[in-house]
Amino acid sequence: MTDDDLANLLGEKPATPDPAFRIDVFARVAQHKQRRAARTRALNIVAASSGVGAFFGLAQAAGFSIETAQPLFYALVAVGSAYLLAMEAVKGRRSPFARAFSQLRFRL
Numbered sequence: 064m065t066d067d068d069l070a071n072l073l074g075e076k077p078a079t080p081d082p083a084f085r086i087d088v089f090a091r092v093a094q095h096k097q098r099r100a101a102r103t104r105a106l107n108i109v110a111a112s113s114g115v116g117a118f119f120g121l122a123q124a125a126g127f128s129i130e131t132a133q134p135l136f137y138a139l140v141a142v143g144s145a146y147l148l149a150m151e152a153v154k155g156r157r158s159p160f161a162r163a164f165s166q167l168r169f170r171l
Contacts, residue, residue, distance in 0.1 A: 122132065129136075151158040 148160070151160045155161065
């Protein structure tokens, strides 16, 4: 990046090459990226919570109760657990599960 490109991100271009100017630009860009990621995470959490709430409300309005839907919930929990374990297994030795299981191994 040239100083002109950096100046477009931060403001006025300095008269001489200034390392502090570049650091300020990178800090501001990183801060914007962190805020954007935080907004995305927050929107995902709100959307997921709203979806779960809407599902249970609609299911109850349709006549389902916990007693009638219990086998479905058990199946969803089993599939979800298998999915999470598979995703952790794909990560290999760096996964938290692999580190936890390595503590349980006995060495001879």
